[in-house]
Amino acid sequence: MQLDLGQKIRELRRRDGRTQEALAEAIGVTSQAVSRWEANGGYPDMEMIPSIANYFGVSIDELFGYNNERSKKIDELAAQIDNMNFQNNGEDVNIDECITLARNALIEFPGNEKIMLCLASVLYNAGYVRYGEYHLSDDEGYDVLDVEKHRTYSEWKEAISLYEKLLKTMENGEPRHRVIRELTQLYLNTGEYTRALEIIETAPNIYGSREILRAKAVDGKKRAEAYGAALLKIVRACSELMVSSVIANEKNISVAEKVQSLRGAIEIFDMICTDGNYGLHHSYIARVYTLLSLYLWLDGKKDEAFMALDSALLHFNLYDESYAKDKGSYTAPLIKLVKHEVWKNDPDVDKPIETSHMSLAEDWPWWCVPEYSIVKPEIQSDPRWNEWVAKTQE
Numbered sequence: 001m002q003l004d005l006g007q008k009i010r011e012l013r014r015r016d017g018r019t020q021e022a023l024a025e026a027i028g029v030t031s032q033a034v035s036r037w038e039a040n041g042g043y044p045d046m047e048m049i050p051s052i053a054n055y056f057g058v059s060i061d062e063l064f065g066y067n068n069e070r071s072k073k074i075d076e077l078a079a080q081i082d083n084m085n086f087q088n089n090g091e092d093v094n095i096d097e098c099i100t101l102a103r104n105a106l107i108e109f110p111g112n113e114k115i116m117l118c119l120a121s122v123l124y125n126a127g128y129v130r131y132g133e134y135h136l137s138d139d140e141g142y143d144v145l146d147v148e149k150h151r152t153y154s155e156w157k158e159a160i161s162l163y164e165k166l167l168k169t170m171e172n173g174e175p176r177h178r179v180i181r182e183l184t185q186l187y188l189n190t191g192e193y194t195r196a197l198e199i200i201e202t203a204p205n206i207y208g209s210r211e212i213l214r215a216k217a218v219d220g221k222k223r224a225e226a227y228g229a230a231l232l233k234i235v236r237a238c239s240e241l242m243v244s245s246v247i248a249n250e251k252n253i254s255v256a257e258k259v260q261s262l263r264g265a266i267e268i269f270d271m272i273c274t275d276g277n278y279g280l281h282h283s284y285i286a287r288v289y290t291l292l293s294l295y296l297w298l299d300g301k302k303d304e305a306f307m308a309l310d311s312a313l314l315h316f317n318l319y320d321e322s323y324a325k326d327k328g329s330y331t332a333p334l335i336k337l338v339k340h341e342v343w344k345n346d347p348d349v350d351k352p353i354e355t356s357h358m359s360l361a362e363d364w365p366w367w368c369v370p371e372y373s374i375v376k377p378e379i380q381s382d383p384r385w386n387e388w389v390a391k392t393q394e
């Protein structure tokens with residue numbers, strides 16, 4: 001601890017551009033004493049510690065090096081919790097252990113925003129994997145959430161409480177935006193529409209997004225790369241909105257229109273991925289193909305439904321290949337500077353699933369739609385279904 005203290009004093013002094021003489025004069029000791037501390041030949045009297053910490057504008061814990069160790073442990077715990085939480089991808093793999101780890105971490109570091117956000121996100125996920133999201137149709141045939149059922153989820157109640165606490169103290173930045181995104185969804189799930197609208201008003205509009213602003217903060221090659229990254233994010237968002245609109249208009253657009261719209265949700269990527277290299281978005285496109293297969297079946301196009309399933313498997317395999325290329329990049333003209341490794345650190349992009357293609361049949365059609373109960377027994381009774389399932393296991 002004595003060694004760390006001397007090194008820390010030297011680091012802080014050099015950080016601030018201060019001399020040993022300046023520090024000595026400020027705290028009432030000789031410059032030789034400061035030199036001795038920094039050379040590990042002694043250490044300050046304990047009554048001087050608050051003055052030294054105040055001089056450098058740090059806490060006593062940070063002066064002794066405790067803060068760095070504390071921050072390191074918090075970061076390690078947060079990463080461990082997030083990684084475990086991601087494993088519960090639509091099914092309960094270790095949600096109990098994940099919640100316990102997050103709760104114990106919060107006991108060890110009470111009030112820490114990073115750990116509190118981890119616990120909230122685990123509880124957010126727990127509601128989905130333990131009970132699921134339920135939908136109804138309103139009088140006009142539009143899709144609505146079963147808010148009464150969702151209000152019984154204790155996990156979501158606690159998550160909402162944690163998110164609301166975080167919003168009161170969190171500064172602007174990605175963690176706060178994550179809170180807004182997840183809390184908005186929970187407000188929607190539980191019928192708190194007014195609250196949802198209130199908090200999203202605090203978020204920037206699309207032109208104030210970090211993706212677009214990033215392109216305006218750099219120049220030259222960096223700017224071209226930033227525009228490419230923004231294009232990919234916006235195209236992905238547009239595609240997701242198209243899929244969500246198909247589901248929301250459950251009884252108000254025809255099956256053929258749903259097929260056309262889902263094809264559009266896939267083809268929109270071709271506007272910028274002109275060479276067919278969708279990189280890490282291959283996984284998402286594969287999922288859209290699984291949903292497309294359901295509506296193609298309903299539209300009486302059974303052969304095309306199985307073609308869509310084959311396309312889904314193809315894209316999952318391409319995704320696995322893309323993720324394996326740590327230094328890979330996109331190759332179409334407008335996005336050729338965007339590296340895959342950048343997207344691996346993006347919270348909105350699919351992370352690797354060890355058995356992604358192998359769980360494709362089990363996860364079909366990925367999205368929860370009412371037509372599932374009609375199509376499932378029919379499509380699975382077709383001999384081609386088992387042939388396709390066998391291919392997913394290869």
